Amino acid sequence: MFRHTLLLIFRNFRKYRSTFFINLTGLASGLACAMLICLWVMDEYRMDKLFSHDARILHVLGNHHQEGGIKTALATPGVMAEALKAEMPEVEYAVATRPPGSMPRFTISSGNEHYKARQMFASADYFKVFPFPLADGNPETVLKNKKTILLSESTAQKLFHTTHGLIGKPVTWRQEETFTISGIFKDLPSNVTDPFDYIVSYDVFLDNFNVHWDNHNVHNFVILKPGANVAAFDAKIKDFLKTKIDFTAVTLSTQPHFENYLYGKFTNGVQDGGRIEYVRLFSLIALFILLIASINFMNLSTARASRRMKEVGVKKAIGAGRRSLILQYLGESLLLAFMALGVALVAVFLLLPFFNTITGKELSLFADMRMTGIFLLLTIVTGLLAGSYPALYLSGFRPVMILKGQFTSTIRELWVRKGLVVFQFSISIVLILAVIVVFLQLRFVQGKNMGYDRENVVYFFKEGKLRDDSRQFMQRLREIPGVVNASNATGNLTTHWGTTTGVEWPGKQKGLNIEFGCQAIDFGLIETMGMQMAKGRAFSPAFPTDSTAVIINEVAAAAMGLDDPIGKQVDFWEEKVTIIGVVKDFHFKTIHKAVTPWIFYFRPDQANAVVARLARGDQQETLRRIESLFREMNPGSIPDFRFMDEDFRTVYVSELRVGVLSRYFAGLAVIISCLGLFGLAAFTAERRMKEISVRKILGGSAAHIVLLLSADFTKLVGVAVCVALPLGYLITRKWLDGFAYRIELQWWYFALAGVLALVTAWLTVGSQAVKASRVNPVQHLKD
Template sequence: SNVTDPFDYIVSYDVYLDNFNVHWDNHNVHNFVMLKPGANVAAFDAKIKDFISTKIDVTAVTLSTQPHIDNYLYGKFTNGVQDGGRIEYVRLFSLIALFILLIASINFMNLSTARATRRMKEVGVKKAIGAGRRSLILQYLGESLLLSFMALGVALVAVYLLLPFFNKITGKELSLFADLRMTGIFLLLTIVTGLLAGSYPALYLSGFRPVTILKGQFTSSIRELWVRKGLVVFQFSISIILILAVIVVFLQLRFVQSKNMGYDRENVVYFFKEGKLQDDSRQFMQRLREIPGVVNASSATGNLTTHWGTTTGVEWPGKPKELNVEFGCQAIDFGLIETMGMQMAKGRAYNPAFPTDSSAVIINEVAAAEMGFTDPVGKQVEFWEEKVTIIGVVKDFHFKTIHKAVTPWIFYFRPDQTGAVVARLAPGDQQATLLRIEALFREMNPGSVPDFRFMDDDFQTVYVSELRVGVLSRYFAGLAVIISCLGLFGLAAFTAERRMKEISVRKILGGSAAHIVLLLSADFTRLVGVAVCVALPLGYLITRKWLDGFAYRIELQWWYFALAGVLALVTAWLTVGSQAVKASRVNPVQHLKD
């Protein structure tokens, strides 16, 4: 399951060379090189950099190597330079996890310092009988570490139970203890978290002066209040940024799913020719089109959504010598454009009524613009050193992802080179249609069965990373908001507890429940309001950078930010309000009689 390139069988590359027209300006060849131990990779790259230019007259195409071990996480390149890949998502979720841990640590700091008055006399007595500050710091750090290790136990159980679900979302087969290093990482993370979360409370509590405490003269300092408020603002800023990110990711993915890709992928199935079908291709395609339930059928090279050839071997009148344009190129049969539901902007598609189509090509609108042709139909160009005529311009389409702009494209008519059969099925009983296609496949190619794949499923696979990011970001954002609200809930409960006598006096003097709820909620509302002001500009920069990875994307609207801010405020009001309402309902006598 961990193999990089799963395969059913391997054949010699000579077989490929014998069956396909391969040129030095093809870009569909990947070379794997085993270097000698100790070889200088940079020197090797320098030697092969301009190798292609020794074979064809081109200077823009250069070669370079990449360690195969890096290919999975660092597989994205821009102009030959490594530029991200899956590692970006690893870093993203690692950063989010770190922020969630920080939010939890902030809760511990806030609640510990807020409840410090409960431990004042303990600190005062211990210091009075000789306890040093160092011993008190060690005591409070020890308490924090103990809580951290208890949390580790809970976390391991939770991860063990949730890991199958997580693996299903991510499509991985992760295990809790992959190796001994994981155990070390868990322990180190627990110790660092315990020390980080407990450091401020330990320094704060151990700093109380015993005389002041025992005389009952201790009051909270302005600095303490500002630190606590700053921590609340920080944790809610992170939560708001995550809420905004979830909104933007969801809307971008919905845009991707609904965007007109330039072809109709619904009800399109494809499979590959094998064995005798390559020899009897024309007869097979003719009989395939006659099967009930098959609306139309054709064939092409590649599987259309992710694999095809590319080339720079296209020349046209007036092309600058230094210009190198990379074209997507596919050999196709009659009917592919119609089968895919693509639209012609100018000219016509391939037609059996025109015997000269074997020396004709069809381009897309981007290719016409690159060539500088306003009316390309009838123009002659040179394709792989052969003179060909442009007979049509197909409207731009996205066979690949919309991360990239539409690629210049050239279709050429070579039915004998097409390996993928594409069929559009009538809606309804498609299973019966597939069984009829399979029967024809078996009849004409005994001992083999077609491997059917629906193009709509392939489309989803292309965006699987974004879909997983969308799902995981919702869980992470929800977790961050819940943890932030837990901290706010604790602070609100403690604040209400400390102000019970004030609340009781206000009630006796005629204060309404609504007035008391508003009184207790006002401070927290201001803090969350500040967090909104801090988070939204940062959220804009982060979401803008993520959207820049798509050539076609949604535009950031004001209401995305308004919605994120309102959701944060409403969540805070509900959290604090529950405690405020509870406090407003107390019997004043209970708190004024002592």
Template sequence: MDSQPSKWALKFLRWFCREDYLDEIEGDLIELFEKRFAASPKTARRRFTWDVVKSFRLRNLKSINSFKNSNIMNIIRHTLLLAFRNFRKYKSAFLINLIGLSTGLACTLLIYLWVNDELNVDKFHVKNDRLYQVMTNNVRPDGIVTWNGTSALLPDALLEELPEVEMTAGGTDPDWQMSYDLFVNEERKGSGIGKFVDENYFKMFSYALLQGNPEEVLTDISSVVISERLALRLFNRTENVVGQTIVWKDINLQNAAKITGIFKDPPANSTDQFDFVLPFSLYKYAFGADWKSPNAVTYVLLQDGTSPDAVNAKLANFMDDKVEESDASYFLHAYADNYLYGQFENGVQAGGRIEYVRLFSIIALFILVISCVNFMNLSTARASRRLKEVGVKKAVGASRSALITQYLGESILMAFIALLVAIGLVVLFLPQFNVITGKDILFHYEPTLVITALSITLFTGLVSGSYPALYLSGFNAIAVLKGQLKGSIGELWVRKGLVVFQFASSVILIVVVLVVYQQMEFVQNKNLGYEKDNVLLMKREGKAAEGMDAFLDGIRNIPGIINGSAITNDIFNAPGAGDFQWEGQIDGNTGFSRFLVHYDFVETLGLELVAGRSFSREFAQEESQIILNETAAEIMGFDDPVGKSAKLWGNDVRIVGVIKDFHFKSLHERMGPMFLLLDSQWSSTMVIRVQSGGLRQTLDRLEAFYAEFNPGYFADYKFLDQEFQTLYEAETRVAKLSRYFAGFAVLISCLGLFGLAAFTAERRMKEIGIRKILGSGLLSIVRLLSRDFTQTVILAIIIALPTAFFISKNWLDNFEYRITLEWWTFAGAGALGLLIAWFTVSLQIFKAARVNPALCLRDE
């Protein structure tokens, strides 16, 4: 074993201990170490280190002045001084580096803020690591469908049957966003989003109760817990609100409820946003609870230290003894994962928003590396200018590591200056960024943020400085001073390789932007099978809810309004049909969807009938008639479906018509079989078609009519085409963001190319002068200078296009209805990249080519 004390401890001692004490202290410590070593090497070493630590006292320290003059401080001061002088001397290179690095850092910081925000959604619950949501896998002929609906009986059953479960809460799906009218003392006070949850809810989730006891706020069937925001809206105060009675109401349900508590508004990073909660017991009472209807959602809090896998094993067959031949099996999904990992394909977790988080993280890394590449390229290209400096330094004895330290120091300093500018940029553009991303991100002091920003900057400095540092410090001093050094082939390749990388990334981003743009255009202009413009959606409420037919009759008489109807469902997301059977059916459930609609729905929306008739008031028993779409008619296999009958939810229904296929789901999903069923009792949304001309006047008349018909309410309408847009919110955001980031990537790449071109032109100035004297024309010189760049950029494009093809195809696979990738998209992106490169380079080259040869040759 090595009989030396710890090297680090010794170094540390020598570093801090004042010179005149060092002999004595170090000598004594080593002597002690040697004596103790004989007894036990390990203890000796440990005690030596301990002695060193104990000797670290004020009295033994070097004075501050000696630190000032210490080698390290001198090196740092020297490095900084040289760096600043270099920045001043080569202002254009400094500016190019600064702009490139700071833009890159700003983009990275913005993306970091966004990613960080995304990753923290729903994670604020204290018991987050034990909170789960029960998900259901339904086995269907065309695959497994995964969703969050469970039986309303499940929460209690789980608690009873599984010892691993500490607490459960049932509730209604937060995605429903049920909006209820609210009344205080018979006076309508607007509406609020409410949901039903179990009494345990406030014990499991961290929505802090400001007033009221979490144990008992929801025990009474006619209690309600409201948010701070709602309390202020209803009563203008939060004191003495508990105990008040409010009436909540929608078309199906209404009740007077006593306020038993006030909770703090759900934070912005909660996916679940609601104004008040009602007891789940009331929901079960009103809508029933049985094992067959999955009309609730279930949250589970597991016991400490329980793995969800153990519970999942039991959950898989949980339904078997509850319902005969159940096609549903349950499993647990971490509650916070719902947001980022919310998509399932055939029962298997298949991404979700996390894909965008990954995508943007990769983009951030790319932009950062592209801007680092600029720095590397310019520094190595300019190396020849600093050759003499390196040579002299080496000649007077600078070690290689000292030179490396100097150049790394320079690049790290550069990176930190860029960080300051980048922070300014982030502060400047954050509001705009928040608008695009639909977030509410704040840029304020936070330890993790500071650490991340500093480490990203340090990383940038190290990466961008590493190559120049290694490259410059490796020169042979004698050769350099004799002026014999020539750029090696390898160096040229590295520089070209970096440019290739930059432009390849830029071209990939350009292609992606083009493809995303085309797809979004396609989505906007896709014929949905009906005319989506000039359609209003209106909530059915108040008097309009009680006398819907009278209301609809009334608005039909308003000039400018063409027709009106109503629907129970979301027009862009038809729910599954459930139990639907017909004669000659081959296999069980074939994934039918359905709409519950009012009279005139087909006419109002403008769906095209291909056979039979639409629902009509002139016939009796229309409630047992259905209208199929073409796909449904084809699947059911009747030659002439009109007049045939089928069984829906155990009742006989008759097919009266067939309509052309139309999109009743988002374009991510296939148009499957579906039918319309007449049932206006539950209709919550009224659909109104207006004429395209004079829209403003029509709306004014509608509002006037509404105010008269429905006092206390105001006409709160939405446009169908705008609602359609919100379906593709995520994609639209990605489209916008990727456009910006692609722009920045191109800008940064161009900066690098610009600097490189400027430098090449400058170095070849004499050559150009001689060529001009010998009669070379402007064009031939331009061609000469731009040939290199053209080759490099073309190589980049050749590499980029296939990569871009795969990325685009991958993204488009998310859409069931999508554009086909055209060759000209790629050709266009390539040409654009080349044009931008040429333009950047030509600025410099023309300047160089027009130089007066007398000026550049006179000093030789």
């Protein structure tokens, strides 16, 4: 019986080759898309899940209560870890870290080998909280000594060309201090979100940076003892900082370390999404594309049911039960699904390098054997989903009516088929609209005036001798051909800057707490960045008093309630300073949030980065000259050039990737939908061929016949447009709400999405309609 059923399935595939090809292509495309998304989603869920005790590793967060709401930050006071360990009996270990994402890359050297690497500062218990495996060294003691350093295997290989016998070897850090290697750790896995190349003792950070209870510049982690209640611990530490300093507007809370990657967005102190929103979005897209592909199978199978009704009638007449027929047709759809799986695997294998480039990941098809089970489950579910309705439908035919030739399509069947077509195109139209909105918003972001000119601006951090005195370097740098202007700053306007609430001004309301971005700069920074002054002036060597002066932006002036701030004195970090200028507002990092109040203060000695504007043209030659000067004046160190426009793009990397992926997935959804429409149109034309022949003999024109065959499908797509556009509005509106500055949804976005869907449908159906209108009526009327 099994052999007989299998033979019938293959005969049907061969007999209805066009239907088979459409179904195979649609299912294979849907499975390939779902498999790629599945690989990406699984990798997203793997991020920072590294150890068996991940659930007990908590990141201590700071909730800053400010005017207008609560801002949640990952950084908290750098002296807090030891206090939590000493005063909270629930804490097994506590560790303070300064991760690489919040620091510039520094040079480490051994002999003539120099390497710019990502460093991490970590306190002594780091490997008790995060037990990354060591290739050499004792995890209990590797960070006990202040003058020790740990290297990754790849970093050790670059500096020493080996990973063995390195314990006790010296390494120079920033051309300033010499450390002794205490351990070698294995290269970090790809699911670490903020990877590092070497670790330096946290005590070194304490020596080099300002750390106190009111300075939030460190990531603190605790690991709770087994059985400790996280909610109770959160309640206990909420007001912990108020026991350490007289006044603070910061409360504490915790979040499991591995959750921050996916659940890193907070609104008013409450967790409110993050990357998980994109994970859910693309999971839904994968589901919908599989549904669209399955609908093609359902529609074409039920549409061609009249071709198989005698087979069903004969089988039922000789005793076949409905159960056996259902199993036969489900077996047919499952076999087709597994054939599609083979095609999909080949497609995924070929597309994976391209997909990795788009997503910025290193995904592998079968890196995790669990994926094999997931792919098989996807295939089985798809096969059962696609075959369920046709199996129930075909097995329900009454044999007497079939064998008498009295079978006709029911109204319910037609409505189901039409409903499925409407569903297909509704999803496709929503995706088309999303692509339009994402593209226009990203174009708006790229083209928006950020308040400064980020093009052709390069920056790099100072090390060694340049940290102590860079005046001669800056003078010679400005003389290099191709350098338009240059200055010093603490980091730049997109990364590596600080914040403070330590600002007081005349008339400030009691209890008012406003966070200001703050940045130490040198003469010429505002001019180098192409900023515009709204009032007053920039820092200038002509004014010796600028060491006690500050420049604020327009938002800061408004927050202080100062209509005419020039000449006003304010307390900045308990020092009297004078406002000498107001710079026009600029977006320091992202337009997801409103412009932040900002203070520039004149401290060239604190400015750790060089910012230079380059002339258009041969910028590589200019960079080579700058590097030569850097090496000449700071032997043993190398500059780490970063362009500000590249930093700007990384801020929106998630949106850019979503934009690219959404275009491909929307296009795929439309193609699969059109495949189904193509098959239905071809079948409809074939079924109505005698009617078309009669109409042609009676004088019907080709245009009339094309309109006749296209009308029904046009109505269905029209209904899909009406269903999809309101849904698309809600989805795109929610996504745009994540930006403080965004485009406004215009009517023509929706009109364009609808027109594109209609035109695509017309082209798909029209090709079959035109073909049908050209037939020779004699060939079909002579039967």
